[in-house]
Amino acid sequence: MCNALGIVSYDDFVNIPGLNDTRPMPSVSFLGRYRLIDFVLSNMTNSEISNIQVYVKNKPRSVIEHVGTGRHYNINSKSGKLRILTGEANVQNEIYHHDISAYIANMQFIEDAHQDYVIIAPSYMVYRVNFEEVLKAHIESKADITMLYKTVDNADTAYARVATLSIEKPRKVVAIETNQGKFKNRHISLSTYVMSKENFVTMVHLANETSSLFTFRDVIKDQLPMMNVVGFPVHGYVACINTLEEYHRVSLELTDYAVSKTLFDPDWPIYTHTNDSCPTRYTATADISASVVSNNCLIEGTVKHSVIGRDVEIHKGAVVEDCVIMANTKIYDNVHLKNVVVDKFAKINHKVDLTGSPDKIIYVKRKDNI
Amino acid sequence: MMRQNNMVAMILAGGRGTRLLDLTNKVAKPAVFFGGKYRIIDFPLSNCANSGIDVVGVLTQYESVLLNSYVAKASLWGLDAKDSGVYVLPPREKIEGFGLYRGTADAITQNIDFLDQYDPETVLILSGDHIYKMDYSKMLDCHNKNNADATIAVLEVPMKDTHRFGIMNTDENDRIVEFEEKPKNAKSNLASMGIYIFNWKQLRKALIDDVKNPTSNHDFGKDIIPTFLNTDKRLFAYRFKGYWKDVGTIDSLWEANMDLLYRSEELNLADPSWKIYTEDRTVPAQNFGSKAKVSNAYINQGCVVNGKVTNSVLFTGVIVEAGAEVLDCVLMPNTKVKSGAKVQRIITDENVVIGENAKVGSPKGEIELIAHDVKGV
Numbered sequence: 001m002c003n004a005l006g007i008v009s010y011d012d013f014v015n016i017p018g019l020n021d022t023r024p025m026p027s028v029s030f031l032g033r034y035r036l037i038d039f040v041l042s043n044m045t046n047s048e049i050s051n052i053q054v055y056v057k058n059k060p061r062s063v064i065e066h067v068g069t070g071r072h073y074n075i076n077s078k079s080g081k082l083r084i085l086t087g088e089a090n091v092q093n094e095i096y097h098h099d100i101s102a103y104i105a106n107m108q109f110i111e112d113a114h115q116d117y118v119i120i121a122p123s124y125m126v127y128r129v130n131f132e133e134v135l136k137a138h139i140e141s142k143a144d145i146t147m148l149y150k151t152v153d154n155a156d157t158a159y160a161r162v163a164t165l166s167i168e169k170p171r172k173v174v175a176i177e178t179n180q181g182k183f184k185n186r187h188i189s190l191s192t193y194v195m196s197k198e199n200f201v202t203m204v205h206l207a208n209e210t211s212s213l214f215t216f217r218d219v220i221k222d223q224l225p226m227m228n229v230v231g232f233p234v235h236g237y238v239a240c241i242n243t244l245e246e247y248h249r250v251s252l253e254l255t256d257y258a259v260s261k262t263l264f265d266p267d268w269p270i271y272t273h274t275n276d277s278c279p280t281r282y283t284a285t286a287d288i289s290a291s292v293v294s295n296n297c298l299i300e301g302t303v304k305h306s307v308i309g310r311d312v313e314i315h316k317g318a319v320v321e322d323c324v325i326m327a328n329t330k331i332y333d334n335v336h337l338k339n340v341v342v343d344k345f346a347k348i349n350h351k352v353d354l355t356g357s358p359d360k361i362i363y364v365k366r367k368d369n370i
Numbered sequence: 371m372m373r374q375n376n377m378v379a380m381i382l383a384g385g386r387g388t389r390l391l392d393l394t395n396k397v398a399k400p401a402v403f404f405g406g407k408y409r410i411i412d413f414p415l416s417n418c419a420n421s422g423i424d425v426v427g428v429l430t431q432y433e434s435v436l437l438n439s440y441v442a443k444a445s446l447w448g449l450d451a452k453d454s455g456v457y458v459l460p461p462r463e464k465i466e467g468f469g470l471y472r473g474t475a476d477a478i479t480q481n482i483d484f485l486d487q488y489d490p491e492t493v494l495i496l497s498g499d500h501i502y503k504m505d506y507s508k509m510l511d512c513h514n515k516n517n518a519d520a521t522i523a524v525l526e527v528p529m530k531d532t533h534r535f536g537i538m539n540t541d542e543n544d545r546i547v548e549f550e551e552k553p554k555n556a557k558s559n560l561a562s563m564g565i566y567i568f569n570w571k572q573l574r575k576a577l578i579d580d581v582k583n584p585t586s587n588h589d590f591g592k593d594i595i596p597t598f599l600n601t602d603k604r605l606f607a608y609r610f611k612g613y614w615k616d617v618g619t620i621d622s623l624w625e626a627n628m629d630l631l632y633r634s635e636e637l638n639l640a641d642p643s644w645k646i647y648t649e650d651r652t653v654p655a656q657n658f659g660s661k662a663k664v665s666n667a668y669i670n671q672g673c674v675v676n677g678k679v680t681n682s683v684l685f686t687g688v689i690v691e692a693g694a695e696v697l698d699c700v701l702m703p704n705t706k707v708k709s710g711a712k713v714q715r716i717i718t719d720e721n722v723v724i725g726e727n728a729k730v731g732s733p734k735g736e737i738e739l740i741a742h743d744v745k746g747v
Contacts, residue, residue, distance in 0.1 A: 032655035033671060071445075234533050257674055264654050274650035278639035279406035279670040279683075281631070286667075290660045295407075295671050338617055 002132050004117040004194070005110065006052040008037065011191055012098050012215060013161045014124050014242045018343070018363045019157050026054065026123040027062035028241070029344070031254055032294035032309050034272050036241060037064050037123040038073075042270045044119070045073045047131035050080035051113055055102050060086055066273050073114060073271045083109060094350040098218045103204045110201060113331040118200045120216070121148075126239040126250070128268055131194075134232055138194040143230040145199070145220065149171055149194035150238040155179055155186035156250075159240050163217060166229055173229040173262035176221045191217070237262040248341055248361045249326045251307045255292045277310055285316055294327070301331070308346070322358075340364060374645055376491040377510055377567070379423045380481070380709045381414050382474050383498030384431030386495075390620045392741035393719055398430065400498030401437045402623070403702050403720070404684050405639060406670040408648045410617065411441065411498045412457060415456065415518045416646040418445040418496075421506040424454035428498070429477040431470065432462050432721045438651070447647045448619045459484060474728055479577040485570065492575060495566040495590065501615040501626055501637070503644050509608045513567045519603040520547065522595070523610050536591050537563035538607050549595050560607055562600035563614060566590060572603065576620040617696070618733075619621030624717055624737040627700045651686050651703075677707065694724075699731070716740050 010025065019028055026037035037054070044052055052070065056063050058167035063084060067073075070082030070147050073318035087102030103110065110118075117138070119131050129148065138146040153156070159179050165187040179186060193216075195203075207219035214222075220229070237259070239250040254260050264270065277296035284290065287302040294310040301318035307329035314320055319336040325331065326344045335348050339356035342348065343366040352370055364370065387399025394402065411428070418426050426449060428441045444456040459481050461470050478485075478495065485493060493512065494506055498554070504523070513521040524538050533555060534639035538560045539548040550556065552553035576597055580586050585591045598605055613636040617623040628636045639646055658667055659676030667679050672687040677694035684690070688701045691709040698715045705718040710727035718740045724730055725746025731738050 034654075255657070257659060257676075260654065260657065269652035270654070271652055276645045276647050276650070278646070279668050280656065281629075281634065281640075282664045282667045282669065285668045286664055288658050288664050289662045291658050292655045293669075294655045326604065 001046040001050060002135060003115050004049055004119045004131065004135055005113040005115045005197060006049040006131075006231070007110075007118055007120040007189070008044075008052065009099055009120050009122050009216065010039050010052040010057050011053055011122055012057075013218070014244070015123070016244050016247065018365060019244065019247065019341075022059065022366050023062040024056055024059055025241070026056065027066050028247070029309055030126070030241070031251060032292050032307055034270065036041055036126065037063065037067060038272045039126045039128075040121045040123045040271050041073045042268070043068070043076055043121070043127075043129055043131060044072075045271065046268050048121065049131060050075055051115060052080075052082045053106070053109065054082065056084060056086050056098065057097065057102070058086075061085060067272070072273055084165070085109065096212055097215075097354075100207045100214055100219070101212075102349050104208055107201070107204070110197070110204075113126050113197065114324075115199055117194065119192070119194050120200075121190070124241045125190045125192065126237075126241065126263070127190065127234055128236050128263060128265065129192075129234055130268075134194055137232060138230075139228050141171075142228070143197060145229045146194040146226040146232050147229060148190040148194075148234055149187045149231045150190060150234050152186060152188050152238070153184050155188060156181050156184050158246055159186070160243060161176075162240055162242070162328075163191065163221075165189050167231045171223065171230045171232070173231050176224060187231065188238075188240070190238065193220070194232075243360060244341060244361050245361055246343045248322075248324055248339070249358065252322060253304060255305060255307060257288055260292075275310060301333075343368070346370070371477045375422060375507060375510055377423060377494055377506075378485060378488050378570075379414075379418045379426045379476055379494040379496055379506070380485075381418075381426060381428045381475060381496045382564075383411055384429050384434075384471055384477060385439060385499065386432040387618060388450075389501065389668055390623065391620060391739050393620075393623075393739065393742075394433070394715075396433055397436050398432045398434060398498075399618075401440060402617075403685055404501060404617065404623070405627060405646075405666050406683055408482075409440065410501065411437070412447075412646050412648045413501055413503070414496045414498055415441065415447045415449070416644075416648075416733060417502075417504050418494075418507060419647065420644055421493065423502075423506060424449070424451070425457070425490075426455070427457045427459050427481060427484055429471065429481065430458060430460045431477075434458075436473055443649070446649055451564055457484065463528065473586075473593075474590045475577060475586075475594050475747075476581055476588035478573075479581055479588070482574060483575065490570050493562075493570045495568065497564040500563070500602050500614060500616055502563075502610075502612065503641075503646070504610060504612070504614075505644075506567075507567075509565070509567060509610075512608045513606070516543075516545075516606045517604065518606040519569050519596070520566075520598055521567045522604045522609050523563040523564050524560040524607045525610050525614050526559050527561045529556065529559050532556035532559055532561065538562060543650050544607045544609070545643040546599065549599060551591060560609070562591065563610060564591075564612075566595075567608075572598075577604075584595065620717060620739050621737050624700050627668075628681075630683060631666055651689055659692060677709070711744075711746070713740075 205213040280297040286299045290305040293308040297312045301314045304321040306323040333350045336353040340362045342364040346368040383400040438458045444450040449582045653672030663678040669684040676692040677690040682699040685703040687704040689706045693709040694707040700717045708726045714731035716731040723743045
């Protein structure tokens, strides 16, 4: 059992117009059968964290439906606990509606947790890490806060507005800045923090007292000179889903089995909610390559280098290339799609030709009929 | 208990299924895989759940360890609500000694105490061996409407096949007047599906009498149904229309899997109003490589395909490497077909590895079961 309370956080600056119109980041579909939150929750439960709080800023319906009691994430239904929490107190007033206000509103549940530490991680960062090892390193380092980071060489095109860390040897974080995309090589913060519960509660109150607009990231940055903050490098696959282009790029990158193997490990299962869908049927006219496909689809057309969600129909003569097609979508005869993200329940009728480009993805909204 | 219909279901799942050869060496037939992700017993269990039956007993006997632990996970079929459950009932030691189930009826007799706990009005007897989708609540409506003592689900089979089934001869109201086990010259083509609804009090009495009969086989078809008929009980046939298959042999198991490709209108597992529930394995969605070629296939999550797959059913976690060819095959979970291998008209057992460049199966003749790894060449 891991001696930490798991907190699935949200960051205010992460919002993808379209994708986030009907659901918050945690319940955005990913790689066919998953939603983004599955990765952080599986990291937590695989690390034997059994007390978890999921904070949702708004539109919690899909998160509640997907996460539920958390039983399918391998949490003991008696001794474990998963709570979905919202910062409802300030809902009418958008500027006060941030992570700190949500923690303040639910402080009782944080203080009541039996665990001595907290591990805070958002759902828009996709990676695999054993939090038990991170916690062990944190305790050994005697640091006030441990921050997970990834050293990347594409900070100019990805990770927009994510925090970057300046790290002095051995692992001390000396500055926290915001990624403006000016440099390629950066230490990217995974917005994932480990600290004692006591320290966390102090930081939350401090943020609230300093400014009612302060977020958790602001208070860490503000207090950095007074604290011992260390970085913990993540060496495996990391993706940050904070723009439509990155969502599209990362999804397609993970259709490559060699890349996918760096995120998925049979010994580190990624749990999700099952829809009890039957297998997918490929007809004699199907042509599929370099793609990821979920269950209960009907594939009659051509699918190249794409991600196909559950219950999708791709009819004869349709060509889907470099696309992310979400669940319950119907792509009818002879439709051509390239570099398109199609949201759930959309219908695209025959003879439509939609061609986007990797840096200008076409987004077809939920329930759209084209 | 049993708010919905006062009926308890009992699934007979003790048989080995000898003609499935090595597939049932270590598991009972109801636990054999079917249709890309299911086990055979998922069908009666899902039918129960979808028909509003809350309490299901599963009678196991042959190699029951896997089956017992599998069906005990009642939440898979949503049968874990407060008043419902799936109860595993293998033979047990009793004060009069340890008794194996000596026949289908004896299995129920030995669990009269289980049924008495619920004191149901009717008992539904099912087999754990068949692939079909059926709303048992409609059968119960028919049973009640006829004021029947027992109702037997029947399927119209071609006259040429009647010699393989128990045949029910009925009057104009579908009341059963005669039962013939595997007749040479059948008078009707209504074949028993091995699905019975009994009035529990009457069945209970018949079972207790049957135990005392030294010449009885303690079998529903051979003993209980004839006894009911001979004592002028009201037996009715319930006509079922739809897909139903006993997957008792390697050939019929292969054929039933192929029906998902060729008879998908009849055996439609995609109907959202009648889902078949099963264990969900935590594996990613299906992955196709740049060299994949897939035509007419039924493929489940967790598969990784970079070779050629034609007219085949691929279960969870099957790997088909680049340059491999799979034609007319049923590949059970985690089968691995390595590069350059060619497989045709085979069923594999779980976890079988077909080595590089190996050639297995033939274009004609019986379907071959591959239960052990095949070395590469």
